Amino acid sequence: MSIDPSVVEQIRSASRTMVRELGFMRTTLAGTDYSPSAVHALLELGSCGALTAVQLVQFLGLEKSSVSRMLARLVQAGEVGQGSGDDDARTKQLYLTEQGKRTVEAIHAYGQRQVTTALSPLNRRQQQAIARGLEVYAKALTACRPGAAGPVGSLIHVSPGYRPGLIGRVAEMHAGFYSRHSGFGQFFESQVATGVAEFTGRLGNSRNGVWVAEQGSRIVGSVAIDAEDLGGNEAHLRWFILEEGCRGSGVGRRLLNEAMAFCTEQGFSAVQLWTFKGLDAARRLYESFGFELTHEEQGSQWGSAVMEQQFTLRL
Structure with a gap:
C-alpha cells in the first residue's frame, strides 16, 4: 500500500518533538539518575514481574553486552535482584527489589504527570484520538522490528469473554505446566477441565469474568474471576496460566491488570488466589499487585505432595 510522503514527514516531525519533550535527549530520564535504557529495563521488569537478561535484550533491542553492563549497575545500586528460574535453576531471573519497586512507582508517577499535563487542555475526543493513534503506531513499529514474529495481527491480544476452545486450552496449559513442575497427572487435568466447564456456564452472572490472551487465533493465556465460589463479597482469581513461550512477555501482567480492574469496578472487598510454593516469578507478579501470603500448608489433593x-488482596 502506498504511503503519502507528507504523512511520513508529519509522523517523523512529531516523533522528534516527542523524543525531545519527553526527555530522551538527556543523559537521565524520568526524574531518576538512570539512563533511558536503564529506566526502560526497570519498567519492563515492573511490567513482567521477572525476566532473563536474554529476554531484556529482545525487549529493549540493545546489544547483549550493553544490557549486561546496565544490569550490573542496577544490581549494584540495589534496584534489581537475581534468582533461579522456575523451570531451570541455571537460568537467572531478574526482578525488582523493594527499592526497585519504589523507583518504578516514582517513574510511573513522573510519566503520568507528563501525560496528564499535556492532555489537560484537550477535549476528550482529542485525548482518545491520541491514545488510539499512539497504540496503533507502537504496534506497527513493534511488528516491523527485525526478527519480529510477524504482522500486527500476530501480536498477543487480551480480551474478555468465552470463545470456542477455551475450556480445552485452559486444561491443556495447566496440565502441561504442572506435570513438569509438580508431577500432576490425569486427575489434576480432569479437575481443571471440569471446573472451567462449570464456571463458563455461570458467565451470565455479570460479576463473573474471564480474560483470554490470543496470538492470532490461538489461546495462549487465561485468567478468571469467580464471584460465586467464596461468598462474603470476595472474588476468587482462578486459572491464571500462560503458554510457556509467552512467559516473561508482559502478557501475564496484562491479564492480571484486566482482572484486577474488573474486581475494583465490581466492588469486591478482597481477592483470593491459591497456588503452590516454588513458583517464584508468579509470586513476585502477584505481590506487585499487592497480594500477600496469608496461609500455606502441605497438601496432596492433586496426586502429588x-x-x-x-494469597489475599484486600480492596
Missing part, C-alpha cells in the same frame, strides 16, 4: 499457598 506440594506446599499449597493462599
Whole structure:
C-alpha cells in the first residue's frame, strides 16, 4: 500500500518533538539518575514481574553486552535482584527489589504527570484520538522490528469473554505446566477441565469474568474471576496460566491488570488466589499487585505432595 510522503514527514516531525519533550535527549530520564535504557529495563521488569537478561535484550533491542553492563549497575545500586528460574535453576531471573519497586512507582508517577499535563487542555475526543493513534503506531513499529514474529495481527491480544476452545486450552496449559513442575497427572487435568466447564456456564452472572490472551487465533493465556465460589463479597482469581513461550512477555501482567480492574469496578472487598510454593516469578507478579501470603500448608489433593499457598488482596 502506498504511503503519502507528507504523512511520513508529519509522523517523523512529531516523533522528534516527542523524543525531545519527553526527555530522551538527556543523559537521565524520568526524574531518576538512570539512563533511558536503564529506566526502560526497570519498567519492563515492573511490567513482567521477572525476566532473563536474554529476554531484556529482545525487549529493549540493545546489544547483549550493553544490557549486561546496565544490569550490573542496577544490581549494584540495589534496584534489581537475581534468582533461579522456575523451570531451570541455571537460568537467572531478574526482578525488582523493594527499592526497585519504589523507583518504578516514582517513574510511573513522573510519566503520568507528563501525560496528564499535556492532555489537560484537550477535549476528550482529542485525548482518545491520541491514545488510539499512539497504540496503533507502537504496534506497527513493534511488528516491523527485525526478527519480529510477524504482522500486527500476530501480536498477543487480551480480551474478555468465552470463545470456542477455551475450556480445552485452559486444561491443556495447566496440565502441561504442572506435570513438569509438580508431577500432576490425569486427575489434576480432569479437575481443571471440569471446573472451567462449570464456571463458563455461570458467565451470565455479570460479576463473573474471564480474560483470554490470543496470538492470532490461538489461546495462549487465561485468567478468571469467580464471584460465586467464596461468598462474603470476595472474588476468587482462578486459572491464571500462560503458554510457556509467552512467559516473561508482559502478557501475564496484562491479564492480571484486566482482572484486577474488573474486581475494583465490581466492588469486591478482597481477592483470593491459591497456588503452590516454588513458583517464584508468579509470586513476585502477584505481590506487585499487592497480594500477600496469608496461609500455606502441605497438601496432596492433586496426586502429588506440594506446599499449597493462599494469597489475599484486600480492596
